[in-house]
Amino acid sequence: MTVRIIGTGSCLPAQVVTNDDLAQFVDTSDEWIKSRTGIRERRVAKEETTAGMCIEAAKKAMEEAGVSAEEIDLIIVGTITGDYVTPSTACQIQAGIHAVNATAFDISAACSGFLFALNTAHAFIQTGKYRTALILGAETLSRIVDWKDRSTCVLFGDGAGAAVVRAEETGLIAYDQGSDGARGMCLACPGRENNNILVEGKKELGYVSMDGQEVYKFAVSTVPASIQKVLDEAGCSADDIKYFVLHQANLRILQSVSKRLHVPMERFPVAIDHYANISAGTVPILLDEMNRKGMLERGDKIILSGFGAGLTWGTALLEW
């Protein structure tokens, strides 16, 4: 028994912000951003919230899956930008879609969040206690980036992606995931600091900081190794895989992974150009885009891989 994805959905903020738009606020240019990252534009939330986008994405995924809210046993959301510290985004979604029978919780694994959610749902469903799960990756990263810092604010966007997974004989075939907390501070965002009656002075909330070159080195070594691990575990070669659906951090990371695996770029779908990096949201949003374009057929083997802050990584080989 494993889990199979039976429906996908996504929701993006309405507002498009191009590189030229950004260049009016920080000292940057379309040429610099495009050549270093592949990003042309991103979506930025104005009225939209993390939970609100998740609810829309979830409804679309459930509609495609033909699954009612009462059938959902589990809701797991990968996010680092929930609207509240508590309740969790997953609990907000539960209330929003009336999934009264579900257990709901969030996972904090940044850009690996959707893969961690998928692998966690798989582990729960394998116990036999649960049958159907709603898994999501969603962020409103525009809240935690410093809009005066050109080295980070140009990289990120907002959005939500969802999938319904159900216990089936075929689907998730192999997975690998891991963490390296010792290198965590190369991509960080502080939470609230101690600000109680014992502490003097008002503290400002911090923003995302990143050692881009360290993150690049981590990604281009860890991701191909993790992909090779799941290929070996499944007894497959890269030639058996139709698409490699990777976290969209940077076009150059995708190109480097494609080169290291000797797989042409045509099999690495790209969304970084129009959505930028939505952390946990990138993999499910891209998967939904591919699904709705009819790029996936039953029986296709695909690889999903997320990697990022923590540091964390998660890879899954699945049959569609």
Ligand code: ACO
């Ligand atoms: N516009 C114009 N100039 C800029 C900008 C900008 N937006 N940002 C930085 N610069 C300047 C810097 O100030 C620096 O100028 P200097 O040489 O005069 O000091 C110069 O460009 C080079 O800066 P670097 O930070 O060294 O740029 P680098 O070539 O490393 O590119 C990048 C930065 C694209 C982030 C790169 O490190 C990278 O690809 N990192 C991979 C990690 C990544 O993509 N992270 C995204 C999120 S993490 C994740 O999701 C896993």
